[in-house]
Amino acid sequence: MIISTATLPSNNFFDISHKNKTANYVGTKDLKETVLLSIIRDLTRLNWSINRLGKKIVIEPPETYDKDVIKHSMSIKRNEIIEKNKGWIDDYIDIARNNLADGQDALKSKITPVIEICSTKKQHELFRLFRYYWSSPYSEYVGRRIKVIIRDYALPTKLVIGIAALGSPIIHIPDGAR
Numbered sequence: 001m002i003i004s005t006a007t008l009p010s011n012n013f014f015d016i017s018h019k020n021k022t023a024n025y026v027g028t029k030d031l032k033e034t035v036l037l038s039i040i041r042d043l044t045r046l047n048w049s050i051n052r053l054g055k056k057i058v059i060e061p062p063e064t065y066d067k068d069v070i071k072h073s074m075s076i077k078r079n080e081i082i083e084k085n086k087g088w089i090d091d092y093i094d095i096a097r098n099n100l101a102d103g104q105d106a107l108k109s110k111i112t113p114v115i116e117i118c119s120t121k122k123q124h125e126l127f128r129l130f131r132y133y134w135s136s137p138y139s140e141y142v143g144r145r146i147k148v149i150i151r152d153y154a155l156p157t158k159l160v161i162g163i164a165a166l167g168s169p170i171i172h173i174p175d176g177a178r
């Protein structure tokens with residue numbers, strides 16, 4: 001089944017490599033072309049079939065999705081975000097190390113979770129550090145978001161055992177001018 005066909009930009013080099021799950025392109029300055037090629041790159045990371053048919057490309061979904069393929073695809077973006085923020089992470093990583101519960105300690109603990117709503121600068125920095133290591137990439141978006149840190153109060157130093165965020169997209173927020 002062919003899901004979509006698109007015309008390849010004639011002035012750009014485009015290489016589809018299923019082995020590395022990448023689609024590389026160079027030389028484009030056109031936003032429409034950049035978006036198209038970024039979508040193709042992301043689909044190849046999810047095992048979609050991308051093939052040339054003359055000047056067209058044929059895009060077909062995989063027969064099934066494997067959990068590992070999806071995890072790998074998300075790790076690519078997460079790793080890009082970590083690399084982009086590496087300097088900041090390196091400056092603050094000791095805060096994370098000093099606040100994160102060791103898995104062995106947590107397993108021995110009678111876990112008593114307490115939710116802290118991030119309100120201080122230190123809490124926001126701690127949340128920011130841990131969010132880089134979520135299994136799915138963290139994204140900034142317009143809208144309200146409540147960030148929380150989950151601590152185990154059964155541990156002597158009340159270390160972090162998790163983080164979470166509750167968000168509301170901008171479309172669901174009433175106009176402030178009303």
